[in-house]
Amino acid sequence: MPSPAALDGFAFQASTLDRADALRGDAAALRESWPDARLIVLDGEGRAAADAGGGLLPLRGARLGGGPGTAVFLGRVAGDAWFALDAAAAPVPEAAQWVDLRSAAAHWPAESSSLFAYARGMLYWHVRNRYCGVCGGAVGFDRGGFVGHCAQCGNDHYPRVDPAVIVAVSDGERLLLGRQAGWPPRRWSVIAGFVEPGESPEQTVAREVHEETGVRVRACRYLAAQPWPFPGALMLGFEALAEPDEPRVDGELEQARWFTHAEVGEALRRDGTEADGLLLAPPISIARSLIAHWHANGAMLTPA
Known part of the structure; x- marks a missing residue:
């Protein structure tokens, strides 16, 4: 079996941060x-303070006051310590703009948008874990914001990440895509779903694809992962070889169907610039990279 080609081009994968x-x-x-x-x-709302040009607002601890007890320590980049904090605890200049994470991922440098994603995930966890899930007592945060400790029962709580698979399914010639009812018109994407307790990612691939489309997976292979802080998933990207079953939907998806290599190539070429035709997942997502990878490399897993 040949080695899989590199999968890249999606957001939130900068690697210069020392945690x-x-x-x-x-x-x-x-x-x-x-x-x-x-x-x-x-x-x-999970938006970051930005400057007049829409870039990350340059702020230092000395300017805002406060201290680590009110912020989450993210790590170091090129010797600089980085912290994330809620605007309620920070006197941000009134002229600051507020930028959402999807916009930042599309326009900011990779390092900045990756830090934004990391900060958003941590602050989201803080906001939703103020009280102990065991006894209901108040939770205080320690170790730079990475451990929530209940003073009432003594239990510790840690940041949560939800693993999910996302998979480019091919029958050797075509690509399987689905769409949800709430998506924009013409938007299609690859199949995804959360890993359940007692299940490996490979088992999740087979289960989710069959549950959502009725298509039977024969084999699959891991390619790459993307942190997806909407709000706190880790997307495990796979390619899979499946039987050429006729797709059927029953539940989460509104539609599912096979697309030819030419149809996918045309959608990648247009990149959403025209008013009709197939509309794919945005470039910041690993879903888009999986689609482009399949189009460029074909099915790395091929029928016997």
């Missing part, structure tokens, strides 16, 4: 780093 786990438990070091630290501030 500096050892510093999370060093309260003194975090306080010392605060004045010169770089900050990313998010509002209640």
